[in-house]
Amino acid sequence: MTGAAEQALGPAPAAGEADRYWLERAVELSRSCPPSDTAFSVGAVVVAEDGRVLGEGHSRRDDPHDHAEEVALRGIDPDEPGLAGATMYSSLEPCSSRSSRPRSCSALILTTPIPRVVLAWREPALFVDCDGAERLAADGRTVVERPDLAEPVREVNAHLLG
Numbered sequence: 001m002t003g004a005a006e007q008a009l010g011p012a013p014a015a016g017e018a019d020r021y022w023l024e025r026a027v028e029l030s031r032s033c034p035p036s037d038t039a040f041s042v043g044a045v046v047v048a049e050d051g052r053v054l055g056e057g058h059s060r061r062d063d064p065h066d067h068a069e070e071v072a073l074r075g076i077d078p079d080e081p082g083l084a085g086a087t088m089y090s091s092l093e094p095c096s097s098r099s100s101r102p103r104s105c106s107a108l109i110l111t112t113p114i115p116r117v118v119l120a121w122r123e124p125a126l127f128v129d130c131d132g133a134e135r136l137a138a139d140g141r142t143v144v145e146r147p148d149l150a151e152p153v154r155e156v157n158a159h160l161l162g
Contacts, residue, residue, distance in 0.1 A: 008053040013087035019146060022047055022089040023120050027152045029058040030091045041156045044068035044090040048082030065100035073108055087116040091153045093123040094132040106132035116142040121150035
């Protein structure tokens with residue numbers, strides 16, 4: 001990854017205020033999503049142990065079928081040593097199935113050594129019955145849910161929720 005995101009620094013990932021900081025960044029990214037009646041607006045940030053942003057993205061950033069986690073991972077060299085201790089922050093639970101691409105976001109995360117995933121809101125069963133958090137945890141990844149930060153994610157997606 002190159003550019004400003006690679007140089008961005010923030011708090012080292014950790015429970016508490018650092019997780020809040022990075023999830024708020026993910027929510028901020030989700031606000032950049034082109035609107036869709038068939039998909040959630042999501043933001044994601046991959047942060048190394050030292051607080052470096054390795055990648056970030058939002059749904060539909062480069063293509064109408066892009067998911068946020070997919071975009072965030074796309075710009076990271078798979079051999080990036082920082083991935084082994086990184087945290088994936090996603091405003092919404094990483095998907096467990098999708099029709100537009102061969103691999104779900106939870107499956108993409110599982111192809112990396114990222115050991116920790118933090119999300120603000122579990123995906124409601126509007127389009128699919130998502131179990132991304134369970135799939136990640138079953139593979140030994142630490143999954144942290146921050147429902148105290150779910151309200152801004154619901155606001156970004158209010159057009160889908162009626």
